[in-house]
Amino acid sequence: MKKIGLGILGFIFLNLYFNITTHFVGNTMLQLLGLLLFFPLAGFIAKRNGLDGLKGLGMKRDKQSLRYFGISFLIGFSCWALLYATYGLLGKFQLMGIKTASETAWIFAQIIVGFFLGSLINDLITRGYVVGFLKNKLPPFTVGAISVAIYALDDFWNGELTLVNFLFSILLGCSLTYAFYRTGSIWASTGIHFGLNMAFGLLYGLSGDVGDGVFVAERGSIEPFVNNSIILSITVLLFLPVFLYYRKKQSLTLKENMREMTDLT
Template sequence: MKKFITGAASIFILDVYFNASAHFISNGAAQFICLLLFFPIASYIAKINGLDGLKGIGLRLDQKSLKYFTASFIMGFGAWAIMYAIYWRLGKFEIIGIKSGMDAVMTLVFVAVGFLLGSLINDLITRGLIINLLKGKLAPIYLAGISIFVYAADDFWNGGLTVMNFVFSMILGLSLTYSFLKTGSIWADTGIHFGLNTAFGLLYGLNGKEGGGILVINKGNIDFVLNNMIVLTFAALLFAVSYIYYRGKSIEKKRENNVAEAI
């Protein structure tokens, strides 16, 4: 019971720290420092729970990390780029220009750094920590279910806890969680997460508003039901692609105790 309480408190503390830093600190430099401080804090909390620091929650750099990250980034970015192209054709938004010079460079830097840190930290909490805390105590299907549920519920920080957002996050969570379970590497799911966030950021920037990205856009109109059907369909297609790619992968069996093979 003590381990359960410690684990639950650890997840809560890291989640609140991350989201408070991301959403309630307006100064960019202070926010960046707080996000960087997450990593030593997470390492310490992981060790309290008997894990091997950041390595114990999936943050390792090995010969496969770049391969996983690159492949996953292509999946996430590619799927969302196609989705936004369809939205554009259907009139959800209108492209009226593109930023240039230092404005474009700074937008790219903020999008890349902000979304990489945000994606990585969210993945470490909702997958790396949760799954490694429960590994060996529950069947893999339950590990995945709990991780996906927490990820979807946590989305209220970003888009509000609506039924649509919850369902979307549950479906998207399938890709992120499966890739992590099959590889044991946080880079596999962060690549997907960062890829789709980058596609979003090119249009809407870090603030999520028209005009915030590299492409200068005006808001258009699209049927509400059609809009939801498209994003849910692409979330499902992304899972299909990640499943096909990662189903043949296997984590180091001695290190991960064959967790993924039961999926």
């Protein structure tokens, strides 16, 4: 019971630390420093809970993880590019050009650093830590469902508090968690997460406002039902390439976990 309590406290601390750093630290350099300090803190807390530091959260450094990251990035970016292309054709926004080279370079630097760190840290908390802590305590499907639910609640709370947004977060969480669970590598999940965030950033920047990305754009209009139907459909579609690519992948961690659960039964 004490170990479970310590694990929950570790999750709460990491989640609060990340959210406070991103939402309440106004200075850009201090915010960046705070985000970078997350990694040694997460490694320390992981070790205190019986995990192998950041490696125990799935943050591995090998060629296979790099390949997972690259493939996942292409999947996430492509699906979200399709999403915004559809929105553009239906008039949700109008593209009028691209910003100057210096503006584009600065925006690129911001969205690459901001969205990469944000995607990676969120994945380490809601997937790496949750799955790593629970994997030998509960059946795999239950662990995955808990991870998806925690991600959805966290994403829902930081976005629009609507039923559609919550459903969207659950659907997206399924793709992210599936990729991580099949590989044991956080990079499989973060690649998807970072890819779709980069597609978002090209249009909306870090602020989330139309035209704050690298493109000069103006807000248009689209029927809410059509808007919601499109984003939910694309999010469901995202799972297809994730499933097809990762369905035959199986990490050593997953194999061991499955074997342990079989022994218990």
